[in-house]
Amino acid sequence: MNFYRFESSVSRADRYILNGHRSGLLWFTGLSGSGKSTLAHAVEARLFQIGVRSYVLDGDNIRHGLNKDLGLTPEDRMENVRRIAEVSKLMVDAGLLVFTAFIAPYSESRRFVRELMSKWPFYECYVKCPLEVCEQRDPKGLYKRARAGEILNMTGLSAPYEEPENPELIVETDRNSLDASVDAVIAFLQAQKMID
Template sequence: MDQEKNLFAPIFKVTKEKRRVLHGHNSMIIWFTGLSGSGKTTLANELEEILNSKGISTYILDGDNIRQGLNSDLGFSQVDRKENIRRIGEVAKLFVESGIVVLVTFISPFASERKLVRDMVDKDEFIEVYVNCSLEECEKRDPKGLYQRAKKGEIKEFTGISSPYEVPENPEIILETSKNSIKECTESLYEYLKRFL
């Protein structure tokens, strides 16, 4: 508490609005949530390519690369998972302040944690994308072999196997990756996003 008394929010002359003018578009968090193997990173990669071709400044924050660096000190307990999402939310908020569209691909299984990040930014600056893919299909894909390892007990607290996933109740958009191609899903997402950019 004493530390908070010594902290003051700095006032910068270059605002978020001025940075957006410089970039020529709005900034926001596009938050991809879904089970491991549902297609979050693949969709973000495809979307980023489209946005880049339209002159939109972007960056992808992915669960794997963040855990190898910024969050390398965190495990997969409920407490560590919550801190993982809190930290990435704070980083994503900085990207929004910088005038950039940030694509975040995290399983983020709990609704309360996704809401925590949503509440960090202004209205219309957080777009929740639910990448809906059945557990059975994700297990079939299993690109990293994680489901098999989780079933053998080699990975504890694994979402969908030994830890729950709370399906978003009101996401901005749902992409059905077990029913539609990555191209179809990406095009649908881009069409939806155009009104906010």
């Protein structure tokens, strides 16, 4: 292969000094309707107010562009996560605090992300919510369509979701308000010394 990595003359420490905070990846995983995207965007908004440079990579948004060629087969789901992990790594290297909101149903895929990010701060946040609550919420009508046979391979129904075994953070969105959930994430980031 004729490709060689070119090292940046701007170090990670330089970017931390410029931004006033560390970079890293917090991966929100959970069932559809658990509140991953809502929580990630609410955390981003709170951090913006205090001058933290962060960005949310949202599953639905990414499937409109970068991953629009992927379906819901196990292979496509794994490729979806692989691509997002690579993009996230670049953004973390650029000095951003990155939040990803993806179901990422397979332990193997999430393990891949963890290994890929081994040289950068990486944390897994399990947005835990019972299937029956997610199905009651059903903000996009996906569960209803899946029950009607219009969507195949629906995670939690006809496709598996492998719960994280050792996530760094668990947020139970059926038990906590959005504000309380955001507070929990912010407190976690402070405890990890990602932000002041």
